[in-house]
Amino acid sequence: MDMAKNEGQELNKGMGLHARRILAYLVLITVSFLCLFWFYVLFINATRSNSDLQSGFTFIPGGNLAENWKNLVNGTLPIWNGLLNSLIVSTCSAALCVYFSTMTAYAIHAYEFKLKKYIYPFILMIMMIPTQVTALGFVQLVSKMKLEDSFIPLIVPTVAAPVTFFYMKQYMESSLPLSLIEAARIDGSGEFRTFNAIVLPLMKPAIAVQAIFTFVSSWNNYFTPALILHDDKKKTLPILIAQLRAADWLKFDMGQVYVMIAFSIFPVIIVYLFLSKHIVQGVALGSVKG
Amino acid sequence: MKGNKKAVRYNKWGYIFLIPFIMVYVVFQFIPMVTTIYNSFFENYMSGLTQIGPRFVGLENYKNLFAQGDIGLYMKNTLVMWIICFIPQILLSLLLGAWFSDVRLKLKGTRFFKTVIYLPNLIMASAFSMLFFTLFSDGGPINSLLMQIGFISEPYKFLSNVGSARGLIALMNCLMWFGNTTILLMAGMMGIDTALFEAAEVDGATSTQVFFKITLPLLRPILVYVMITSLIGGLQLFDVPQILTNGTGDPMRSTMTLIMFLNKHLYSKNYGMAGALSVVLFVITAVLSLIVFKVTGNDKRKG
Known part of the structure; x- marks a missing residue:
């Protein structure tokens, strides 16, 4: 039973x-x-001509991709400039952000000093404060420093990135033994050299993940660049997208509109497909304790 | 004694390595924050081409902000869109997270699925929104698709109806964030001691019972964390509705969010009101952050 x-x-x-x-x-x-x-659908529509697009929807790609692309490049939107600007801002942001966040995390991880017990919780506290709520003061500061239409106010602030700092700190706790730093000291290595020659290489996996995240969030950022960059030659891709939206879009060749959107989206998708394993793991890793 | 001295000598490097962070933080975040708060007490705006102020007015800006009533409407819009995005998102993420972390289920291709569901998170929000704007426009592909299959006889005006406009914004945000939430929850579920699941299995518990009696209670700190950070993110909702409605918040300002309101004040150089609004937003996020801080702090002490 x-x-x-x-x-x-x-x-x-x-x-x-x-x-x-x-x-x-x-x-x-x-x-x-x-x-x-x-x-x-974006891919399909980017390959079809304006008249095809008006006549209805189909799941089969058309043969107009090259034509749409040519029209877009020869049109009024400075997309090559936009791409170059986006690349410069995102690459520099990612590089500065990971280098200095690792340095900050190292300061907290490897040294004992009096103010540590105040500074560490302080950085965690400011982690959640969104950049938007200080945007007003930021814009005023940038115009006082005569840095409008410059990339500096978009790049340099990433040096103080609490989220990246926190990830690096977590990673160090699990994989940077202090005895290693001791050993380097005994060998006579200076503190700054130890950081550059020993700590940074050991942090490579974490640095790669955070570099990608910083790059992508900078690449996608619209709010701050739109407040700072006014010169057409300096604009990044998201601002050009907004400009496309603000234009009387019915007059537009829709094929061009789709190619423009594809142009901003697909590079990230392609890079992601190559690195997806590390990225997804990185998200999970950083999350374990928030 | 000697070793102690040496340690002290090394430890000054802790301060040296903190210099870049502190300097940049003070210049680009702390000073802007102080001037933002400072501005909120001054009348300072452009009336046509004439500059009014800056003149100290005390709390007048705050009074005006709440007296005009717009902030209430925009707060409501923001929260409504957050809720219709968050509820399906958290349910779906819990379900997928439970499946991904369930060893007995032995799902194949989980790496592929995780890759796909995380993908929208990396897409440029403004481009994604522009894409939805073209796809769901009155003569766009979605309408022609729906008409071709005979679902509707004339184009549905997605962007002119309050429900569908808010729904589209919530849908985009949900698509962009549920993959991230799934991975966070899954990591949390994998962290649960497997002995608990084995014991439950021996006792003959069904998977539904396991989920509600073991997984969910143990996941509570992470759930609170996910919810509050999502709420903080939701309050920052900007790119998607801004591009979708070209900054108007149409139809009838029903998709106008708090940050879009702030952006409007910044562009029209109404710095007094922008300052007051920023301070209100700052206080709300600070309170929410403190809750997160408490929750994750407790979590850390435990393990």
Whole structure:
């Protein structure tokens, strides 16, 4: 009797497991479809001409991609400038941010000093404060420093990035033994050299993950650059997208509009596909304790 | 004694390595914060081409801000859009997180699925919003698709109806953030002691029981963390509605968020009101941050 009951339960559970697996796949496929559908439509529409686009929707790509691209490049939006500006700002931000955040984390991790017990909680406290709430003072400061239309106010502030700092600190706790630093001292290595030659290489995995995140968030940033950059030659891609939206878009060749959107989205997607494993792991790693 | 001295000599490097962070923080974040608060007590705006103020007015800006009533409307808009984004997001993330971390389920291709659901998080929000604007415009592909399959007979004006405009913004945000939430929750679920699950299995608990009696209670600190940080992020909602509505917050200002309101004041150089609004937002986020700080702090002490 007992055995029969057990068996029944096993069977029941087995069936349940099977059904749950099918349900899981169904939901996952639906959700994946919802994530990818928009980009597929974007790709299709970027390859079709304006008149094709007006005549209705199809799932088959057209042959107008090169033509749309040519029209966009020869049009009024300075997209090559935009791309170059976005690249400069994002690359410099990522480099400065990871280098100095690692340095800050190292200061807290490797040294004992009086103010440490105040500074560490302080950095954690300011972590959540959004940049928008200090934007007013920031804009006034930038105009007083005569740095409007310059990339400096977009790049230099990333030196003080509490979120990146926190990730680096977490990573150091798990993989940077203090005995190693002791050993370097005994060998006569100066503190600054120890940081550059020993600590930085050991932090490579964390640095790579955070460099990608900083790059992407800088690449996608619209709010702050839009307040600082007014000269057409200095604008980054998100500002150009906003300009495209603000223009009387019905007069536009829609093929061009789609190519422009694709131009801002697809480079990130391609890079992501190559690095996705590290990125997804990085998100999980940084999250364990928030 | 000698070793002690040496340690002290090394430890001054702690301060030296902190210099870049502190300097940049003070110049680009602390001073702007102080001047923002300072501005909030002054009348300072452009009336046509004439500059009014700056003149000290005490709390007048705050009074005006709340008396005009707009801030209440924009707060409501922001919260409504956050809620219709967050509820499906957290439910879906819990479900997917539970499936991904369930060893008995042995799902195949989880890496592919994780990659796909995280993808929208990295997309430029303004470009994504522009894409939705073109896709859901009156003559856009979604309308023509719906008409081709005979679902509707004439174009549905997605961007002129309050419900669908807010719904689209919530949908975009949900798509952009549920992958991130899933991975956070999954990491939390994987951190739960597997012995608990094994014990439950021996006792004959169903997977639903395991989820509600073990996983969910143990996940509470992470859930609170996810919810509050999502709320803080939700209050910053800007790129998506700004681009979708071209900054108007249409239809009838129903998609105008707090940061869009702030952005408007910044562009029209109404610094007094912008300052007051910033301080209000700052106080709200500070309170929410303190809650997060408490929750994660407790979590740390435990393990």
